[in-house]
Amino acid sequence: EAGVAQSPRYKIIEKRQSVAFWCNPISGHATLYWYQQILGQGPKLLIQFQNNGVVDDSQLPKDRFSAERLKGVDSTLKIQPAKLEDSAVYLCASSLDPLSGNTIYFGEGSWLTVV
Amino acid sequence: AQSVTQLGSHVSVSEGALVLLRCNYSSSVPPYLFWYVQYPNQGLQLLLKYTSAATLVKGINGFEAEFKKSETSFHLTKPSAHMSDAAEYFCAVSEGSFNKFYFGSGTKLNVKP
Numbered sequence: 001e002a003g004v005a006q007s008p009r010y011k012i013i014e015k016r017q018s019v020a021f022w023c024n025p026i027s028g029h030a031t032l033y034w035y036q037q038i039l040g041q042g043p044k045l046l047i048q049f050q051n052n053g054v055v056d057d058s059q060l061p062k063d064r065f066s067a068e069r070l071k072g073v074d075s076t077l078k079i080q081p082a083k084l085e086d087s088a089v090y091l092c093a094s095s096l097d098p099l100s101g102n103t104i105y106f107g108e109g110s111w112l113t114v115v
Numbered sequence: 116a117q118s119v120t121q122l123g124s125h126v127s128v129s130e131g132a133l134v135l136l137r138c139n140y141s142s143s144v145p146p147y148l149f150w151y152v153q154y155p156n157q158g159l160q161l162l163l164k165y166t167s168a169a170t171l172v173k174g175i176n177g178f179e180a181e182f183k184k185s186e187t188s189f190h191l192t193k194p195s196a197h198m199s200d201a202a203e204y205f206c207a208v209s210e211g212s213f214n215k216f217y218f219g220s221g222t223k224l225n226v227k228p
Binding site for chain 2: 004031033040041042043044045048050055056091093095097098099100101102103104105106107108109111
């Protein structure tokens with residue numbers, strides 16, 4: 001079974017530029033998460049989708065971050081314009097359904113450096 | 116909302132020694148608890164999870180964790196550390212009808228030869 005796929009793995013951009021990350025979850029997984037992991041910290045939830053609807057985006061900086069999951073499968077996370085403090089790993093994860101206790105499976109992450 | 120506390124951002128042990136990584140959570144109801152491991156430049160990988168079936172949970176790579184409700188703890192242990200265990204370990208709790216996950220700040224395990 002294929003895992004969670006993410007691209008690109010690494011990206012370096014200048015501040016005020018834009019960047020987009022793509023995620024394809026495990027086949028059949030209805031719930032998709034985007035996490036931000038800053039060096040030395042645990043993952044912080046940015047947005048959670050259930051199919052193509054948003055369950056939680058309370059910690060998403062909506063003035064610069066946006067995410068979509070139009071067909072309820074793959075998802076894109078965009079940052080525009082980027083700031084230095086956005087340098088982090090962006091982790092996509094998925095779970096079969098939103099029932100508590102379901103394991104979430106992570107992709108390898110997209111490393112972003114803003115200079 | 117849940118909170119997860121991992122005591123000790125860095126733990127160093129000798130190869131062959133006991134590994135003990137601490138995790139405490141806050142919850143008024145029985146939670147679902149997880150340990151994940153993150154190797155350098157990789158995503159998080161599930162080590163084990165507690166879903167109320169048994170208080171002692173065995174995971175991959177010889178790790179296990181014990182759920183102690185009275186102490187609100189879910190500490191991770193391994194009897195004998197191996198060099199390949201060097202990584203960062205995250206405790207997490209899941210709650211709610213939408214399977215929201217909350218992660219601790221992580222503990223970086225260093226294994227000395």
